[in-house]
Amino acid sequence: MTQRLRFDSLLGLFPLVLLLGAWQLLGDPESPFFPAPSSWWPALFKLGQGDKIIPAILDTVRTFGVGLLGATVLGVALGLSIGVSRTVGRAVGPTFEFARALPPAAIVPVASLLLGFDETMKVVVVVLAALWPILLNTSSGVQELNPVLLDTARSLRLSRRRTLFGVLVPSVMPAIVLGVRVATPIALVITLLVEYLTAVNGLGALVGDAQRTFQPAKVYALIVITGVLSLVVNSLVRSVEEAVRRRRVGERR
Amino acid sequence: MANDPSYECRGLRADVGSRRGPRRLVLDDVSFEIAKGEFVSIMGRSGVGKTTLLRTLAGLHEASAGSVVRFDGQPVSGPPDGVSLVFQDYTSSLLPWRTVAKNVELPLEGRLPTEERRSRVAEALKMVGLADRSDAQPHELSGGMQQRVQIARALASQPAALLMDEPFGALDALTKADLEDQLLEIFAATGTTVVFVTHDIEEAVYLSDRVLVLDGTPAQIVAEIPVASPRPRTQMLTRESSEFLEARHRVHEVIFGT
Amino acid sequence: MLLALAVLWEVLVRFKVAEIQFLPAPSEIATAAQDALAGGELLGRIAHTLGVTILGWGIASTIGVALGLLLGLSPLAYRYSMTSFEVTRAIPPITFVPAALLVFGFSLKMELVLVIYGGIWPVLINTIGGVRSIAPELRDVGRMLRLSRLETIRKVVFPAALPAILVGLRLALSLCLVLAIVAEMVGNPAGIGNGLISARQALQPALMFVYVIVAGLLGVALNAGLRASARALLPGNVVKDVAAP
Ligand SMILES: Nc1ncnc2c1ncn2[C@@H]1O[C@H](COP(=O)(O)OP(=O)(O)OP(=O)(O)O)[C@@H](O)[C@H]1O
Numbered sequence: 098m099t100q101r102l103r104f105d106s107l108l109g110l111f112p113l114v115l116l117l118g119a120w121q122l123l124g125d126p127e128s129p130f131f132p133a134p135s136s137w138w139p140a141l142f143k144l145g146q147g148d149k150i151i152p153a154i155l156d157t158v159r160t161f162g163v164g165l166l167g168a169t170v171l172g173v174a175l176g177l178s179i180g181v182s183r184t185v186g187r188a189v190g191p192t193f194e195f196a197r198a199l200p201p202a203a204i205v206p207v208a209s210l211l212l213g214f215d216e217t218m219k220v221v222v223v224v225l226a227a228l229w230p231i232l233l234n235t236s237s238g239v240q241e242l243n244p245v246l247l248d249t250a251r252s253l254r255l256s257r258r259r260t261l262f263g264v265l266v267p268s269v270m271p272a273i274v275l276g277v278r279v280a281t282p283i284a285l286v287i288t289l290l291v292e293y294l295t296a297v298n299g300l301g302a303l304v305g306d307a308q309r310t311f312q313p314a315k316v317y318a319l320i321v322i323t324g325v326l327s328l329v330v331n332s333l334v335r336s337v338e339e340a341v342r343r344r345r346v347g348e349r350r
Numbered sequence: 351m352a353n354d355p356s357y358e359c360r361g362l363r364a365d366v367g368s369r370r371g372p373r374r375l376v377l378d379d380v381s382f383e384i385a386k387g388e389f390v391s392i393m394g395r396s397g398v399g400k401t402t403l404l405r406t407l408a409g410l411h412e413a414s415a416g417s418v419v420r421f422d423g424q425p426v427s428g429p430p431d432g433v434s435l436v437f438q439d440y441t442s443s444l445l446p447w448r449t450v451a452k453n454v455e456l457p458l459e460g461r462l463p464t465e466e467r468r469s470r471v472a473e474a475l476k477m478v479g480l481a482d483r484s485d486a487q488p489h490e491l492s493g494g495m496q497q498r499v500q501i502a503r504a505l506a507s508q509p510a511a512l513l514m515d516e517p518f519g520a521l522d523a524l525t526k527a528d529l530e531d532q533l534l535e536i537f538a539a540t541g542t543t544v545v546f547v548t549h550d551i552e553e554a555v556y557l558s559d560r561v562l563v564l565d566g567t568p569a570q571i572v573a574e575i576p577v578a579s580p581r582p583r584t585q586m587l588t589r590e591s592s593e594f595l596e597a598r599h600r601v602h603e604v605i606f607g608t
Numbered sequence: 609m610l611l612a613l614a615v616l617w618e619v620l621v622r623f624k625v626a627e628i629q630f631l632p633a634p635s636e637i638a639t640a641a642q643d644a645l646a647g648g649e650l651l652g653r654i655a656h657t658l659g660v661t662i663l664g665w666g667i668a669s670t671i672g673v674a675l676g677l678l679l680g681l682s683p684l685a686y687r688y689s690m691t692s693f694e695v696t697r698a699i700p701p702i703t704f705v706p707a708a709l710l711v712f713g714f715s716l717k718m719e720l721v722l723v724i725y726g727g728i729w730p731v732l733i734n735t736i737g738g739v740r741s742i743a744p745e746l747r748d749v750g751r752m753l754r755l756s757r758l759e760t761i762r763k764v765v766f767p768a769a770l771p772a773i774l775v776g777l778r779l780a781l782s783l784c785l786v787l788a789i790v791a792e793m794v795g796n797p798a799g800i801g802n803g804l805i806s807a808r809q810a811l812q813p814a815l816m817f818v819y820v821i822v823a824g825l826l827g828v829a830l831n832a833g834l835r836a837s838a839r840a841l842l843p844g845n846v847v848k849d850v851a852a853p
C-alpha cells in the first residue's frame with residue numbers, strides 16, 4: 098500500500114519534470130531570465146561564495162524557529178485566556194481583528210525603523226505574523242470544548258494549575274497543533290521576507306543579493322533550496338501533528 | 351409485448367472494491383425476473399449485497415462480463431431512461447442549497463417546458479403530501495419529510511420502475527407506517543414497478559407481491575416468497591390476515607432457519 | 609479597547625514615559641494622515657494597491673477554480689500532476705519576488721504576476737479539497753437523474769464545493785493584498801507599499817504609521833466586502849464558512 102502511494106506521488110511529478118526538462122533543453126546557461134536548470138547548482142559556488150550557503154540556511158532556520166516558538170507560546174497563552182474568559186474575549190476582540198488584518202509585510206519597515214536591523218526585530222515580526230492561526234485555533238478549541246469536562250474538573254476539586262495543565266491544555270492540544278501547522282508556512286515566508294527586505298543575513302538576504310547583482314541562475318538555485326527547506330519543515334510539523342493525533346486515538350481505545 | 355418483464359437478470363455476477371485494489375465477488379449467478387407493475391422486495395443479512403444488486407439494476411454499478419441485466423428488454427449500461435432510484439441516505443442525496451421544489455425539479459430541467467415542469471413538481475409533491483412545503487430548504491424538514499422529497503424527485507420523471515434502497519430504514523415506526531401507506535397509494539395510482547430493499551420482514555411482506563431473499567458469500571437468491579394478501583392493504587387488517595402471517599412465517603424461516 | 613490603547617500610547621509618548629526613537633504619537637499620525645489625504649497622494653496609492661489586488665485576485669480565482677475543478681474531478685489529472693503542485697506550492701512565494709524582478713523588471717507586470725501566482729494556491733487547493741470531499745451519493749444522484757457532465761458540474765459539483773471554494777477565495781484575497789504590498793515595496797514603485805518605503809527613506813515615521821494603518825484597514829475592508837457580496841449573492845446555508853470571522 099505504501100509502495101503504491103510512493104509510486105503514485107512520483108507519477109504526480111511528471112509535469113514538473115517535463116517543465117524542467119523542456120527548460121533544460123531550450124534554456125541557455127547565459128540567459129538573463131531563464132538559465133537552464135543545470136547551471137543553477139554551479140552558480141551557487143561561483144566566486145568562492147559556496148561557504149555562505151550553510152550559514153544562511155542556519156540563520157533562516159534560527160529566526161524561523163525562535164519566531165514560531167514565540168508565536169506558539171504567546172498564541173496558546175492568549176488563546177487560552179480568551180477562550181476561558183468571555184470578558185477578555187470581548188475586550189480584545191476588535192483590537193485583534195484589526196491587528197490580524199495588518200499585512201505583516203507592512204510592519205517590517207516600521208519595525209526595522211523602531212527596533213533596528215537586529216534579530217529581535219526579525220523575531221518580533223515573525224511572531225506578530227504567525228501568532229494568529231495559533232491564537233484563534235486555541236481559543237475556538239477551548240470554546241468548543243464539552244462543558245462537562247470543565248464541570249468534571251470542578252467537581253473533582255482540581256486546583257487551577259491541575260485544571261489548566263491536566264485538563265484544558267491536553268484537550269485542546271489537537272487544535273493547538275493544527276494552529277501551529279497553519280502558522281508554519283506563514284512564519285517561514287515572513288522570515289524570508291524580513292531577511293529579503295533588511296538584506297542582513299539568511300536565505301532571504303542571499304537571494305535578494307543574487308537578484309541585485311543579476312545572477313539569475315543563483316536566484317533559481319536558492320528558490321529550490323527554500324522550497325526543499327519548506328517541504329522539510331512542513332513535513333516535520335505534519336508528523337508531529339500525526340503523532341499527537343495518534344496518541345489521541347490510542348487514548349480513546 | 352405487454353408480458354415482457356420490467357427487469358430480467360440472468361447469471362448476474364458483481365464484484366466490489368477499488369479500481370486497483372483487490373476485488374471481492376459479492377453476487378454470483380443471481381437470476382430473477384420482475385414483471386411490469388410488480389412490487390418486489392429484496393431482503394438479506396447486512397452486507398450480503400442488496401445495495402450492490404440495486405445499484406447494478408440502476409446502472410450505477412457495472413455487472414461482471416457475461417451477466418445479463420435487462421430493463422424493458424434493453425441491456426443496462428449506465429442509468430436507463432425510466433428508472434428512478436431513491437437513496438438510503440436522504441441527508442446526502444438532496445442538494446442542500448436548493449429548495450424542496452427545486453430539488454424535485456432537478457431531473458426535469460432542460461428537458462421539459464417551464465409550465466409542464468411546474469405542474470409535474472406540484473403533482474409529485476402532492477403525492478407525497480408536501481405540497482405546502484415546496485419553498486422550504488431541506489434542512490428545515492424532518493427526516494421523514496426529507497425522504498418524501500427524495501421520493502417526489504424520483505416520481506417527478508414519471509418512472510416506469512422505482513428502485514428504493516432501505517428508504518425508511520432510518521425513520522421511527524410511526525413515520526415509517528405512514529410512508530409505507532403513502533408508497534402503496536402511489537404504487538396503486540401510478541402503476542410503476544417497484545424494487546424495494548429492506549431489512550424489515552414485516553415491511554417487505556406488507557408492501558410486496560413477492561419477496562426475494564439473498565444469502566451466501568457470494569450471494570444468490572435463496573428463496574422467493576409470494577405474498578397473496580389482496581390489495582388495497584391497510585396496516586391493521588392486512589397485518590392480521592392469514593396470507594400476511596403465512597408469508598411472514600416463510601420469510602422468517604428462510605432467513606433465520608427453523 | 610482600541611481607543612484606550614491609543615490614549616495610553618499618546619500619553620506615554622507625550623510625557624516621554626516611554627522613549628523610543630522614531631515612535632510618533634497618535635496625534636502626529638493623525639496630522640500626517642490629514643496631510644496625505646489633502647495632497648491626494650494617499651487616495652491615489654490606495655486606488656493603485658486596491659486595483660491590483662482585486663484584478664490579480666480575480667484572475668487567480670478564475671484560474672484556481674478552473675484548475676481545481678479539473679484536478680478534483682479527474683483522477684487521472686490528479687494522479688499525474690498533484691505532486692508537482694504540492695512541491696511548487698511549498699516554495700514560499702516571497703522567494704519568487706527576486707525571480708519576478710529579474711524577468712519583468714520594476715513594473716506593474718511584475719506586481720500583477722506575483723499577486724496572481726500567490727493567489728492561485730489557496731483557491732486551487734480548497735477547490736480540489738471541496739470537489740474531492742463531495743459525498744459519493746451526490747455524484748450518483750447526478751448520474752441517476754441523467755444530468756449531462758456539464759450540468760452535473762454546474763448544478764451539483766460546483767455548488768457542493770462552493771463553501772470550500774469561498775474559504776479559498778477569502779484566503780487568497782488577503783494573500784493578494786500582502787503580495788501587492790510586498791511587490792510595491794521592492795519592485796513596482798507605486799501604491800501603499802512604495803509609500804511605506806518612501807516615507808521610511810524620508811524619515812517620516814508618522815507617515816509610515818499612516819500607511820500601515822491604511823494597509824490594515826484595506827485588509828479589513830476587502831474581507832468585509834467579500835463577506836457582504838457572498839451573503840448577497842448566495843443562499844444562506846452556503847455562506848456560513850465565509851461569514852464566520
Ligand atoms: N466500495 C466498496 N469497496 C469495498 N467493499 C465494498 C464496497 N461497497 C460494498 N462493499 C462490500 O460489498 C458487500 C456488499 O455490500 P452492500 O452495500 O451491497 O451490502 P448490503 O446488503 O446493502 O448491506 P446493508 O444491509 O448493510 O446496507 C459488503 O460486504 C461490503 O463490505
Ligand SMILES: [Mg+2]
Pocket residue numbers: 400401402515
Ligand atoms: Mg445497503
